Amino acid sequence: MADDHSHSDHQEGFWSKYWFSTDHKVIGIQYGITAMLFLLFGFGLMLLMRWQLASPGVEIPLLGALTPEMYNQFGAMHGTIMVFLGVVPLAVGAFGNYVVPLQIGAPDMAFPRLNMASYHVYFWGGVVMLASFFVPEGAAKSGWTSYPPLANIETMGQTMWLWGMVLLITSSLLGAVNFLVTIIQLRTEGMTYFKMPFFVWAQFVTAFLLLLAFPPLEAAGFLQLADRLLGTSFFMPSGLVTAEGPLEVAGGGSPLLWQHLFWFLAHPEVYVLILPAMGIVAEVLANNTRKPLWGYKLMVYSVIFLGFMSFIVWAHHMFITGMGTAISAFFQVTTMIISIPSVVILSALFITLFGGSIRFNTAMWFALGFIPMFGIGGLTGLPLGLAPTDIPLHDTYYVIGHFHYVVAPGTIFAxxxxxxYWYPKVTGRTMNETLGRIHFWGSMIAMNGIFLPMLHQGMVGMSRRLFDGGLTYSFTEGVIHYNSVMAVSAFVLLLFQLPFIYNFLTSIKWGRKVTKSNYWEATTLEWSAAPTPPVGHGNFATIPTVYHGPYEYSVPGHELDYCPQEVPIQLPDVADQTVEP
Amino acid sequence: MQIPYEVTARPDTGVNNAKLGIWLFLASEVMLFGGLFAAYVFLRIGADAWPGMMVYGTEMMAERADEILNVPLATLNTMILIASSVTMVMSWAALKMDRFDRYKLYMGLTILLALGFLVVKAFEYGDKFDHHWYASTNNFLGIYFVLTGLHAIHVTGGIVLNAYFWGPGTKLWKRGTPRDKAHFTNRIEVAGLYWHFVDLVWIFLFPMIYLI
Incomplete structure (x- = not known):
C-alpha cells in the first residue's frame, strides 16, 4: 500500500540508500551479506564442536575447554543459525529478492516497503539470537528442535530463542506474501506461468511453504512462551520430576503436541531449503550446457506436487515417539510418495547434461557437484522414511550425515x-576462476570428509548428542577415530573458504570487468533485458515483453545459440530448407 | 518508478496487489489460528476432564465451560463484533458513493465498537483473576487465555489500523483525484477484509471455548 513517490530523481544519503532502501536489489544484497556472515558464524560453532569431539577436554586457544553446557548451546545455535539465519535468508531473501523481479520483468517487488521491513525484522531476529549467548547461563541448549519438556525448564536463553523465532517467522511471512504477489501480479506482458524460469517457480512454491507452514510453529512458539512465562502446562505432562524435585505445574499437557506443530513447519522447511537450490542449479545447468532444461513442465509439476506433499509427511520425524503404527504407516506412505517428485527433478537436471556442449566454469562446477551430493542426501533419507529402519537409526549420526548431505554439499553448493553465476550481474565484475576452482574442489573433498564418516558412525549406533564423541561407549570403538578425520576435514573446509572470501571481496574492486551486459549469453530476462551492472531503482529502461519460453538455447537454424525471452525467434525462411519427400 | 496494479486490478488475475496480498496474509493467519485450534483439540482429547481441576492440587472440578466462563458477556461481545463488521462494510460503501462524512461516521463507529469489545473482554479477564484463575491453573484456562489473548491482539491491531484510516490516513482521499480516491477506497476494503477475518475468528472461538 505504498504511496506513489518517485524514487529515482533525487540524491539519497548513505542510510536511506544502503540501510533503509526499498530497492529489491539492495535488500537482496543486505540479505546476502548478513546471511553469509551468519553462515560463517554457524560454521565457527561447528568447528568448536568438532574440536571437542575429536579431542574431548583439550583446551581450545582463547576459549579454553568446552563445558557440556557450552557444547549444547553451540549445537542448538548451530542448527538454528544455519537454517533460519543462514541458508533460508540467502536462498530466499538474497537470491529470491534480487533475481525474481528481474527474471519476470518487474520494476521491483510488489510491496517495496514491506520488503524493507522483512529484512529489518530478520536482522533483529538475528540480533536477539546472538544476544542470547550473553544472557545468564547462555543461549538455548535444547537443540534446534527445542523439544519440551526439556526446553520448557531451560534457562533464559530458550525464551530469547523463542522471541527470536517469532521475529524470524514474521519476517518470512512478510517476505512470502511479497514474493507471491510479485510473481502473480507483476509478471510482464507475455510472461505466462509456463514461460517463467524454473528458478521463479521454485521460489513461488517456496513462498507458499513459508506462508502456510511457518504459522503453526509461531503458534507452537506462543504456547511454549506461555509455558515458560505464564506457567501453563501445554507441553508439560503430569508428574514431572527434575533433580530439584517435582515440578509445580498443573500438568496434563503433551510434549508430542510440540513435536507435531514443530515438524509441521520443519518438514516443509526442508523443502524451503532445497527448492531454491534446485532452481539455481536449473538456471546454471541450462545456461552452461547451452540446452533447454530437460522436461521443464515435468519439473514444474513435480515442484508443485512436492510443495503440496511436504505438508503431509511431517510425522516421519516422530516414528519412535510411540504415536501408533497406523499413523506411522500413513506417514511412511506419504514419505515414499514425496521422494518421487524429488527424484524426477534431480533426474531431469541430470538428463539436461546429456549431449550438451558443457562450459565448465566455477558456477557450473558447483552445480554439477550439487547433483551427486544431493543424490546421496536423498538416498540416505529413504531408510529414515521407513519406520523399521528409522528406529535403530534415529538420533544417531546417520541422521546428521543424511541431513547435512542435503543441505551442506547440496543446498550450499547450489x-x-x-x-x-550472478556475481557479474550484481557487481559488473567477474570472480576469479582459478580461485573458484580451488574453492570448489577443496570444499567438495572436505565436505565429504566430514559427512561420509557420519553415516558409518550412525549405522554403528553412535548417538548424535554425545559431548565426548562417544568415548564412554564400547561399541563406538571401531568408528570413534573418524572424529579426528572429521575434525581435520572441518578445518580444511575452513581453509578452502578463504580463497572464496578473498575472491568475493577483492573482485568487487579488482575483478575483470564485464564487457557485455548479457555476460553468460543467457536467455532469461535478468541477463538479456536488464543492464549489467544494474542501474538504480526500476530495473529496466523499458519493461520487456516476453515472446517464448525461458530456455531456448541452441535452437536449430538460429544464428546464435541462445534466444533471449524478449526477442521473438526468427528462423530463416522454412521454404528454403524443404526436404525432398 | 511505478509499480503496476497498485490501484487498478490486473486484467488476468482480476485483483490489485494489496487485495491479493491481504488474502494471502489471511491464509497464513488461518494456519496460525488453525495451529492453536488443533492444539486445543489435541489437549482436550488427551485430558482426563475438561475443563477439569480449577484450583491447583485440590478437588475443585468444573464439568462444563460455562461454569467458569461468562457466556452472556461473550454473546454480547459476539454481537458487538458482528455489528462492527457491518459498520466496516458501510464505511467502505460510503466511500464508493463518495460520501466522506458518512465514511467518517461509520469508521468511527467501527473503532468504538472494537474498543467496546476490548472493554468487555477486560471485565471477563478481571473476573477470572478475582477467582484466582490464571493461565497456569489448568490447560483449559491456558488455551482460553492464549486464544482469546491472541485474538485481542488482533483486535487491537485492527483498531490501530482503522484509527489511522479514520485520522491521518484520510490525507490520501483528500488529495481528491479519482485515482487517489480509488486508492483510498481499496485500502478500506483491504482493512475491512482483515477486520472481517478477526470477526470470523471470534465466531469460531466463541462456540469452541464457551459453549462445547
Missing part, C-alpha cells in the same frame, strides 16, 4: 553456484 548457493555458491548462484553466487558465482
Amino acid at each position: 548457493l555458491f553456484a548462484g553466487i558465482y
Whole structure:
C-alpha cells in the first residue's frame, strides 16, 4: 500500500540508500551479506564442536575447554543459525529478492516497503539470537528442535530463542506474501506461468511453504512462551520430576503436541531449503550446457506436487515417539510418495547434461557437484522414511550425515553456484576462476570428509548428542577415530573458504570487468533485458515483453545459440530448407 | 518508478496487489489460528476432564465451560463484533458513493465498537483473576487465555489500523483525484477484509471455548 513517490530523481544519503532502501536489489544484497556472515558464524560453532569431539577436554586457544553446557548451546545455535539465519535468508531473501523481479520483468517487488521491513525484522531476529549467548547461563541448549519438556525448564536463553523465532517467522511471512504477489501480479506482458524460469517457480512454491507452514510453529512458539512465562502446562505432562524435585505445574499437557506443530513447519522447511537450490542449479545447468532444461513442465509439476506433499509427511520425524503404527504407516506412505517428485527433478537436471556442449566454469562446477551430493542426501533419507529402519537409526549420526548431505554439499553448493553465476550481474565484475576452482574442489573433498564418516558412525549406533564423541561407549570403538578425520576435514573446509572470501571481496574492486551486459549469453530476462551492472531503482529502461519460453538455447537454424525471452525467434525462411519427400 | 496494479486490478488475475496480498496474509493467519485450534483439540482429547481441576492440587472440578466462563458477556461481545463488521462494510460503501462524512461516521463507529469489545473482554479477564484463575491453573484456562489473548491482539491491531484510516490516513482521499480516491477506497476494503477475518475468528472461538 505504498504511496506513489518517485524514487529515482533525487540524491539519497548513505542510510536511506544502503540501510533503509526499498530497492529489491539492495535488500537482496543486505540479505546476502548478513546471511553469509551468519553462515560463517554457524560454521565457527561447528568447528568448536568438532574440536571437542575429536579431542574431548583439550583446551581450545582463547576459549579454553568446552563445558557440556557450552557444547549444547553451540549445537542448538548451530542448527538454528544455519537454517533460519543462514541458508533460508540467502536462498530466499538474497537470491529470491534480487533475481525474481528481474527474471519476470518487474520494476521491483510488489510491496517495496514491506520488503524493507522483512529484512529489518530478520536482522533483529538475528540480533536477539546472538544476544542470547550473553544472557545468564547462555543461549538455548535444547537443540534446534527445542523439544519440551526439556526446553520448557531451560534457562533464559530458550525464551530469547523463542522471541527470536517469532521475529524470524514474521519476517518470512512478510517476505512470502511479497514474493507471491510479485510473481502473480507483476509478471510482464507475455510472461505466462509456463514461460517463467524454473528458478521463479521454485521460489513461488517456496513462498507458499513459508506462508502456510511457518504459522503453526509461531503458534507452537506462543504456547511454549506461555509455558515458560505464564506457567501453563501445554507441553508439560503430569508428574514431572527434575533433580530439584517435582515440578509445580498443573500438568496434563503433551510434549508430542510440540513435536507435531514443530515438524509441521520443519518438514516443509526442508523443502524451503532445497527448492531454491534446485532452481539455481536449473538456471546454471541450462545456461552452461547451452540446452533447454530437460522436461521443464515435468519439473514444474513435480515442484508443485512436492510443495503440496511436504505438508503431509511431517510425522516421519516422530516414528519412535510411540504415536501408533497406523499413523506411522500413513506417514511412511506419504514419505515414499514425496521422494518421487524429488527424484524426477534431480533426474531431469541430470538428463539436461546429456549431449550438451558443457562450459565448465566455477558456477557450473558447483552445480554439477550439487547433483551427486544431493543424490546421496536423498538416498540416505529413504531408510529414515521407513519406520523399521528409522528406529535403530534415529538420533544417531546417520541422521546428521543424511541431513547435512542435503543441505551442506547440496543446498550450499547450489548457493555458491548462484553466487558465482550472478556475481557479474550484481557487481559488473567477474570472480576469479582459478580461485573458484580451488574453492570448489577443496570444499567438495572436505565436505565429504566430514559427512561420509557420519553415516558409518550412525549405522554403528553412535548417538548424535554425545559431548565426548562417544568415548564412554564400547561399541563406538571401531568408528570413534573418524572424529579426528572429521575434525581435520572441518578445518580444511575452513581453509578452502578463504580463497572464496578473498575472491568475493577483492573482485568487487579488482575483478575483470564485464564487457557485455548479457555476460553468460543467457536467455532469461535478468541477463538479456536488464543492464549489467544494474542501474538504480526500476530495473529496466523499458519493461520487456516476453515472446517464448525461458530456455531456448541452441535452437536449430538460429544464428546464435541462445534466444533471449524478449526477442521473438526468427528462423530463416522454412521454404528454403524443404526436404525432398 | 511505478509499480503496476497498485490501484487498478490486473486484467488476468482480476485483483490489485494489496487485495491479493491481504488474502494471502489471511491464509497464513488461518494456519496460525488453525495451529492453536488443533492444539486445543489435541489437549482436550488427551485430558482426563475438561475443563477439569480449577484450583491447583485440590478437588475443585468444573464439568462444563460455562461454569467458569461468562457466556452472556461473550454473546454480547459476539454481537458487538458482528455489528462492527457491518459498520466496516458501510464505511467502505460510503466511500464508493463518495460520501466522506458518512465514511467518517461509520469508521468511527467501527473503532468504538472494537474498543467496546476490548472493554468487555477486560471485565471477563478481571473476573477470572478475582477467582484466582490464571493461565497456569489448568490447560483449559491456558488455551482460553492464549486464544482469546491472541485474538485481542488482533483486535487491537485492527483498531490501530482503522484509527489511522479514520485520522491521518484520510490525507490520501483528500488529495481528491479519482485515482487517489480509488486508492483510498481499496485500502478500506483491504482493512475491512482483515477486520472481517478477526470477526470470523471470534465466531469460531466463541462456540469452541464457551459453549462445547
